[in-house]
Amino acid sequence: MKSLEELKKIKDKTKKKTNTEKDTSLTRILVGMSTCGISAGAKPVFDEFNTLIKDKELKDISVTSVGCLGECSIEPMVEVYQNDKRYTYCEVNKEKAQKIFDEHIVNGNVVEDYLIGQYRK
Amino acid sequence: MAKVAKSLNEIKSFPKQTRIALRNCGLIDPSNIDEYIARDGYFALGDILKNKSPKDVVNEIKESGLRGRGGGGFPTGLKWELTAKEKSDRKYIICNADEGDPGAFMDRSILEGDPHSVLEAMAIAGYAIGANQGYVYVRIEYPRAIKRLKAAIKQAREYELLGENIFGSGFSFNIDLRLGAGAFVCGEETALIASIEGERGMSRNKPPYPAQKGLWGYPTCINNVETLANVSAIFNMGAKEFAKIGTENSKGTKVFALAGNINNIGLIEVPMGTTLREIVYDIGDGIDGGKAFKAVQTGGPSGGVITEEHLDTPIDYESLKEIGSMMGSGGMIILDEDDDMVKISKFYLDFTQDESCGKCTPCRIGTKRLYETLEKLIDMNGTPEDLEMLEYLAKSVQKTSLCGLGQSAPNPVLSTLKYFRDEYEAYANRTKRTAYFIEEDVCIGCTKCAQVCPVDCIEGEVKKPHVIDPEECIACGACYDVCPVDAILKP
Amino acid sequence: MKNIKLTIDNSEIEVPENYSVLQACEEMGLNIPRLCFLRDINETSACRLCIVDIDGMRGLKNSCTIQVQDGMNIKTDNKEIRNSVKQNLQLLASNHIFECWACDRETNCEFLDLMRRYNVDNTFGESEFFSDNKRLFNDTSTAITLDSGKCILCGRCVSACHVHTGLDILDFNERGNETYVGPAQNNNLEDSGCIYCGKCIESCPVAAIKDTSNMEDMLEALREPSTKVIVGIDPLVKVTVGEEFDSNIGENVEEKLYASLKTIGVDEVVDTSKFSNILKKEEANILLNRVKEGGKLPIIRSDEPGWINYIEYFEEDYLSHLTSTKSIEEITGAIVKNYYSKELGYHKENIVFVALTPKPEEKQKASRMANIVEGVRDVDFVLTTREYARMLKRQSVKFNELEPIKQFGKLAELTQSSVNEDTYHNSLEETLKTASILAGEKPKKIKFKKRKEFEEAEYTLKDTKFLVAKITTPTIKDFFDILESKQKQYHFVEFNSSLGGWINSGGNPIHTAKLQDDVDIHKFRLNNLNGLYTSKNYTNLDEILYKEFLDSVGSKKAKKVLHTKFEKQESYKNQ
Ligand SMILES: Cc1cc2nc3c(=O)[nH]c(=O)nc-3n(C[C@H](O)[C@H](O)[C@H](O)COP(=O)(O)O)c2cc1C
Ligand code: SF4
Ligand code: SF4
Numbered sequence A: 001m002k003s004l005e006e007l008k009k010i011k012d013k014t015k016k017k018t019n020t021e022k023d024t025s026l027t028r029i030l031v032g033m034s035t036c037g038i039s040a041g042a043k044p045v046f047d048e049f050n051t052l053i054k055d056k057e058l059k060d061i062s063v064t065s066v067g068c069l070g071e072c073s074i075e076p077m078v079e080v081y082q083n084d085k086r087y088t089y090c091e092v093n094k095e096k097a098q099k100i101f102d103e104h105i106v107n108g109n110v111v112e113d114y115l116i117g118q119y120r121k
Numbered sequence B: 001m002a003k004v005a006k007s008l009n010e011i012k013s014f015p016k017q018t019r020i021a022l023r024n025c026g027l028i029d030p031s032n033i034d035e036y037i038a039r040d041g042y043f044a045l046g047d048i049l050k051n052k053s054p055k056d057v058v059n060e061i062k063e064s065g066l067r068g069r070g071g072g073g074f075p076t077g078l079k080w081e082l083t084a085k086e087k088s089d090r091k092y093i094i095c096n097a098d099e100g101d102p103g104a105f106m107d108r109s110i111l112e113g114d115p116h117s118v119l120e121a122m123a124i125a126g127y128a129i130g131a132n133q134g135y136v137y138v139r140i141e142y143p144r145a146i147k148r149l150k151a152a153i154k155q156a157r158e159y160e161l162l163g164e165n166i167f168g169s170g171f172s173f174n175i176d177l178r179l180g181a182g183a184f185v186c187g188e189e190t191a192l193i194a195s196i197e198g199e200r201g202m203s204r205n206k207p208p209y210p211a212q213k214g215l216w217g218y219p220t221c222i223n224n225v226e227t228l229a230n231v232s233a234i235f236n237m238g239a240k241e242f243a244k245i246g247t248e249n250s251k252g253t254k255v256f257a258l259a260g261n262i263n264n265i266g267l268i269e270v271p272m273g274t275t276l277r278e279i280v281y282d283i284g285d286g287i288d289g290g291k292a293f294k295a296v297q298t299g300g301p302s303g304g305v306i307t308e309e310h311l312d313t314p315i316d317y318e319s320l321k322e323i324g325s326m327m328g329s330g331g332m333i334i335l336d337e338d339d340d341m342v343k344i345s346k347f348y349l350d351f352t353q354d355e356s357c358g359k360c361t362p363c364r365i366g367t368k369r370l371y372e373t374l375e376k377l378i379d380m381n382g383t384p385e386d387l388e389m390l391e392y393l394a395k396s397v398q399k400t401s402l403c404g405l406g407q408s409a410p411n412p413v414l415s416t417l418k419y420f421r422d423e424y425e426a427y428a429n430r431t432k433r434t435a436y437f438i439e440e441d442v443c444i445g446c447t448k449c450a451q452v453c454p455v456d457c458i459e460g461e462v463k464k465p466h467v468i469d470p471e472e473c474i475a476c477g478a479c480y481d482v483c484p485v486d487a488i489l490k491p
Numbered sequence C: 001m002k003n004i005k006l007t008i009d010n011s012e013i014e015v016p017e018n019y020s021v022l023q024a025c026e027e028m029g030l031n032i033p034r035l036c037f038l039r040d041i042n043e044t045s046a047c048r049l050c051i052v053d054i055d056g057m058r059g060l061k062n063s064c065t066i067q068v069q070d071g072m073n074i075k076t077d078n079k080e081i082r083n084s085v086k087q088n089l090q091l092l093a094s095n096h097i098f099e100c101w102a103c104d105r106e107t108n109c110e111f112l113d114l115m116r117r118y119n120v121d122n123t124f125g126e127s128e129f130f131s132d133n134k135r136l137f138n139d140t141s142t143a144i145t146l147d148s149g150k151c152i153l154c155g156r157c158v159s160a161c162h163v164h165t166g167l168d169i170l171d172f173n174e175r176g177n178e179t180y181v182g183p184a185q186n187n188n189l190e191d192s193g194c195i196y197c198g199k200c201i202e203s204c205p206v207a208a209i210k211d212t213s214n215m216e217d218m219l220e221a222l223r224e225p226s227t228k229v230i231v232g233i234d235p236l237v238k239v240t241v242g243e244e245f246d247s248n249i250g251e252n253v254e255e256k257l258y259a260s261l262k263t264i265g266v267d268e269v270v271d272t273s274k275f276s277n278i279l280k281k282e283e284a285n286i287l288l289n290r291v292k293e294g295g296k297l298p299i300i301r302s303d304e305p306g307w308i309n310y311i312e313y314f315e316e317d318y319l320s321h322l323t324s325t326k327s328i329e330e331i332t333g334a335i336v337k338n339y340y341s342k343e344l345g346y347h348k349e350n351i352v353f354v355a356l357t358p359k360p361e362e363k364q365k366a367s368r369m370a371n372i373v374e375g376v377r378d379v380d381f382v383l384t385t386r387e388y389a390r391m392l393k394r395q396s397v398k399f400n401e402l403e404p405i406k407q408f409g410k411l412a413e414l415t416q417s418s419v420n421e422d423t424y425h426n427s428l429e430e431t432l433k434t435a436s437i438l439a440g441e442k443p444k445k446i447k448f449k450k451r452k453e454f455e456e457a458e459y460t461l462k463d464t465k466f467l468v469a470k471i472t473t474p475t476i477k478d479f480f481d482i483l484e485s486k487q488k489q490y491h492f493v494e495f496n497s498s499l500g501g502w503i504n505s506g507g508n509p510i511h512t513a514k515l516q517d518d519v520d521i522h523k524f525r526l527n528n529l530n531g532l533y534t535s536k537n538y539t540n541l542d543e544i545l546y547k548e549f550l551d552s553v554g555s556k557k558a559k560k561v562l563h564t565k566f567e568k569q570e571s572y573k574n575q
């Protein structure tokens, strides 16, 4: 890295790829995969999303493993970012992941039962 | 039905938190440096190397008011300045990622969720103090953090954000990992240095401080993970902005690991000055099972308890010290009415006496004797004289131990003695009840308790007061739960 | 060095700026309690007894390693400090096994002194509610014994081992209250690579590390009427044993020593240095033969036991460089038993030869199979200087009140020959000069080119140029590092310890850390030792012995009696 301009190029390029702001058709699925998430069972959830996307050959959607969001007692947590909207699902397992995928990602119907509001005031 | 909160930022506790150290955790892919850069990562370093002198950097950190998050709360800017001032052709910066406090995992979260924020800060610190080499000392029990760090260092090297001539500035900086075997004392800075040098992890006397004579005798600046995670954020938001957060003497935020008997267990980051009440009730959502709050233990084995009367104390380094506890690294354990404070002290002493490096007399033997005195009390073998001896010995260990471990090991005892002396006295006078007890004048003789007791130790005729045999009672609490008139007292 | 001013107990004092607070206090004549600090050796601040109250510093600070600062205000004595010292002593006491009557250090124990001074009661130690630590003995070595029941974990031995040998045989094991000192995982000392120099013993404030004792063995021999007890005395003992009885450091008490030996019933005495000429001749002969026959060079003298152990453990390749002579104690024992026994009219089987020496490593040497001639051990028992003194105390011998006497017995008469300084100091120079004499030439002066740690010289012998070197390093380990870095073909090399060598051997009387700090013990002992021998004319005891007994230098007989074998030793460190 020789200059700030060079750094900025990377920033802009990556922002496009991971854009979570308005005007994007991109869907991002973030799976909390820190030690806490993993021990609560995040790995199969992460794998499940990846398999489902591959099977359905979906585009403009990515699954990313991220760090911990702090809510250790309701892990594994999965966050779905669409446009400027953010959805936090808790205590996700493989079956729940399937349902979130089928109903929310594919059909656009948020799965209220698993949302954080059911777990936290 | 009320509207369900859809995401984290819609839940009640969200507005109470301010994420600076954890700003990227859970939001970026920690294994991809680009995502860190996309959130302004390494811009602070670039700007500093291009436009600022080391002195500017030190001054800005001083202005931000940042203090060490590893426990001591030493002003970070001052530490950098002291290390910068030393004349030496070699200096080191060490990131302390040993995190040995039982129940604490703030640093692990940062390293796993946002490793670059620590690396960038180390490079900035290196530039400020004149060091070209950094080490991250991380415990081997953190394999995932180690993996993330290794990958992050590799990527940063590939981007030449570490290595020679960074940003064409002429400044070179490298970072290597050093793995610790996981002894608590190795988090203490001088023991940590000994461990990196390949010696047994035993503390060394201060002064001289690491800033004067540290790793291999060279000036060394040691900072905690969370401290470092704040650094580039400070430059990105401006020291003045950062200093607006928090209290007079404690700026910014602090990450805590909430544990114990509380509804929302987890990691939180709150501005300094937040009260404990807000943490326990608003963020933590109160005590589990509707029990009464008793105390919060902060600072783990080095800290003390904070009671109901101090729940409105704004959290900062000084005010916690004033009430006999300490900020510590950020463990926060919520205790309820059922917790026995003497046993809590014993639990911590058991930890410290075992983790003492064994070097100095008061800590090596003193903590053991403190532990044994508590044991003696709990076994109902104690006397009131033991309480005096306990306090006296605790103070002596505190005053004369060589390093922070021994100096702070008596804190749990001293602080619980201060606030819950009656519990100690009950043991010392052997009036402590170990069994449930039925209040004669309240009991209506409904026999419900006798029916549920699993060991059949409750006797009494119908409609006459019942009695529990204290020798037999196993303190399961079954009777307590069924009594319709609350005639039963807990041990 | 700049001076700075500070205040101690309300008096102002000016001291050099590199002083520690302890030094400043001691300079004022204050007696600060201390157990772990040993200057330049152990500066680890572990015992927490030298605590003082320094204005502006939290808690009580140890004075031993904290440097003075301008304007410091220090209190060394108030109730809080006294109570804390007492408390820490009480804690140490609770892990200590007090058997003072059976203890090597009953009369010079730094810990017991402090227990007395602070009038400490053993509250924890005597209560059933406080645990006792496991008492670990490491007592299978013939030279050194460790007893964790007395260890106060000051760390002095650990540091002394590091500084004096570089081998780090001793270390802390476990942690917390389970911590103990010894070879890693409490391996036996003889499997650890220990070279039995005894420096650890000398640094210990208590009796947690001590000589494996031969005291009872010697007493038993003295009680047995049919055995003849013959004592071989290292000359250094004559100027050091008195220190155990409050003499000045290095004071010559030779004649009282003889009186004490006579009092306890020793039959014969002999000065081991009488045979050093024989040793030199045998070594010089090996040097000449090695060069002639093209054997392994450079040669290294084998009469110093500490080096030998080191080479046997860690420098296998150098085994073939060693000369093969026994140590002077072994040689003396062998000659006494195999030759003088007849002159004295004793059966050699009935002789118990006891070496009195400052070298604890001799204990281990004496037990070696290779030091047995015709089924009879050269040396039966070895007592260190301090061990002998303790034996006298146990036998209620009032050393200071003894009437001085000359050496006694027939053996002393038979070996009557005075020695001079050069004779008993065995050294590279001495061996070279002796080689000249053997080769029928006049000994020449040797001129060394001196460099740091290193002296080199050329010496011409029978038209051959000998390149020789003396290397002065702190430890034997450094010696080999330097030797190998030189990449030169030497004929003869010698290791000298910059930390005092033989005079500072680990078997001398032990002094408090403060005295070790304050007094140049080495200098006093050396001066008085040199003062022992002034006469330059000596009868040629060695010539008589070669004629009557050993045939000739390097003969078959000489080989059998005076030479030994060395072989590789295993330790867990070199596996
Ligand atoms: C017994 C003991 C354990 C400690 N453990 C840690 C630790 O795990 N992590 C840490 O950052 N600091 C720990 N510290 C504090 C460090 O010694 C040191 O003060 C800190 O790393 C300095 O960094 P800071 O100024 O950024 O807080 C510990 C101190 C003591 C006495
Ligand atoms: S206080 Fe405890 S951990 Fe620190 S040096 Fe002393 S024995 Fe070791
Ligand atoms: S070491 Fe000291 S205190 Fe301990 S038994 Fe020996 S003389 Fe007594």
Ligand code: SF4
Pocket: C150, C151, C152, C153, C154, C155, C156, C157, C158, C181, C200, C203, C204, C205, C206, C208, C209
């Ligand atoms: S053996 Fe002696 S010198 Fe070594 S640590 Fe124990 S008391 Fe100290």
Ligand code: FES
Pocket: C033, C034, C035, C036, C037, C044, C045, C046, C047, C048, C049, C050, C062, C063, C064, C065
């Ligand atoms: S701590 Fe100073 S003498 Fe032991």
